[in-house]
Amino acid sequence: MSHYTRVKTKLSSKECLLKALEDMGFSAAKLRVSNTPQHLEGYQGDRREQTAEIVIPRYHVGGAANDIGFKLQEDGSWGAIISDYDRGNRSADHKSKYAKGCNGYSETWLKRLYQRYSYHKVKDSLSSQGFSIMEETEENGEIFINVDTTGYGG
Amino acid sequence: MIKIRIDTEGNTHVEVNGVPGATCESLTAQLVAALGDTEEQRFTEEYEQELPDYVEAQNGEE
Numbered sequence: 001m002s003h004y005t006r007v008k009t010k011l012s013s014k015e016c017l018l019k020a021l022e023d024m025g026f027s028a029a030k031l032r033v034s035n036t037p038q039h040l041e042g043y044q045g046d047r048r049e050q051t052a053e054i055v056i057p058r059y060h061v062g063g064a065a066n067d068i069g070f071k072l073q074e075d076g077s078w079g080a081i082i083s084d085y086d087r088g089n090r091s092a093d094h095k096s097k098y099a100k101g102c103n104g105y106s107e108t109w110l111k112r113l114y115q116r117y118s119y120h121k122v123k124d125s126l127s128s129q130g131f132s133i134m135e136e137t138e139e140n141g142e143i144f145i146n147v148d149t150t151g152y153g154g
Numbered sequence: 155m156i157k158i159r160i161d162t163e164g165n166t167h168v169e170v171n172g173v174p175g176a177t178c179e180s181l182t183a184q185l186v187a188a189l190g191d192t193e194e195q196r197f198t199e200e201y202e203q204e205l206p207d208y209v210e211a212q213n214g215e216e
Contacts, residue, residue, distance in 0.1 A: 005182055007166040007189045114164025118189070122158055122166060125188035131156070140162075147156035149173050149181070 009118050011078040016124060017054065017070060020116035024109070025096035030060045040067040040081065050081050061105070063091020068105060080110060119143055156185070 011017050021031065032038065037051035043064045052069025061068055069081040082105045086092070089104035098116055102109040126133065126147055135146040159167040166189050170178050 005168045005186050007168065007186055009164045009166065009189070111163050115160055115162065116164075118160045118164045118166050121189055122160065125185060126156075128188075129184060134155075142162060143160040145158040145160075147158065149155055149170070 009114050009121075011070070011114070011117055012076055013117075013121060013124075014054070014072075014078070016117050016120040017078055019120040020113050021054075021056070023096060023116040024099050024113055025094060026056050026060065030057075031055065032057055037071060040069050042066050042083075043085075052081055054078070061086060061089070062093055063089055065089055065091070080113075082110070115143065156181070 018028065018031070018033070022028070032055040034053055037053050038055060040048040040050045040052060040055060041058055042048050043058060043066050048066070050069060050071075052067075052071040054070040056068040058065045058067045065086050066083040068083075068086060070078045071081060073079050086105045088106065092102075092104045094100055094102055094109075098112050099109060102112060122145060123133070126145075131147045131149070133145055134148045135144075137144045155171050157169040157171065161167065168182060168185055168189075170182050173181060
């Protein structure tokens, strides 16, 4: 039997979000992570109204940047807080291969982050259910994963 | 086999093939629950040809 499902990504796992941020060039050492929301800072060190539990400090964002935040929402998902300036921040020097070619922290950057998040989420989900990955490839910016289901009668 | 494609928007496409009926559904449900919100779910063309009435009924419920 065959079944096809398309799943819209929701950033619901803090662990996978942190792994995705690391892929995008922001390891744990470059983040401020707290259990309670902290105020974001603007490019002059000013305290902003917005708060977040996961923060990329402005000095790691690049140029005259503001903090970037990820705030835990009421539904348990994480929402990104990126200033308009940083969405087009041309001083952002993306060194991660996954962020190469992104203009600042634009929609493209966010989509790449979502893709890395999905990748880690898929791998964690498969691993926790005892599946092993047979093959993993990338083509035209998309990630393909083949999983063995022999133990499930396939 | 499970074929997974993660597109450039970060959405995940899951296709489960060659697994007995109930197991296939349960397997898909487990994966989907772990991943996020389901946007679209259907039986593949191959299966639709095999059991059209059942598939039509299932898809109609969604």
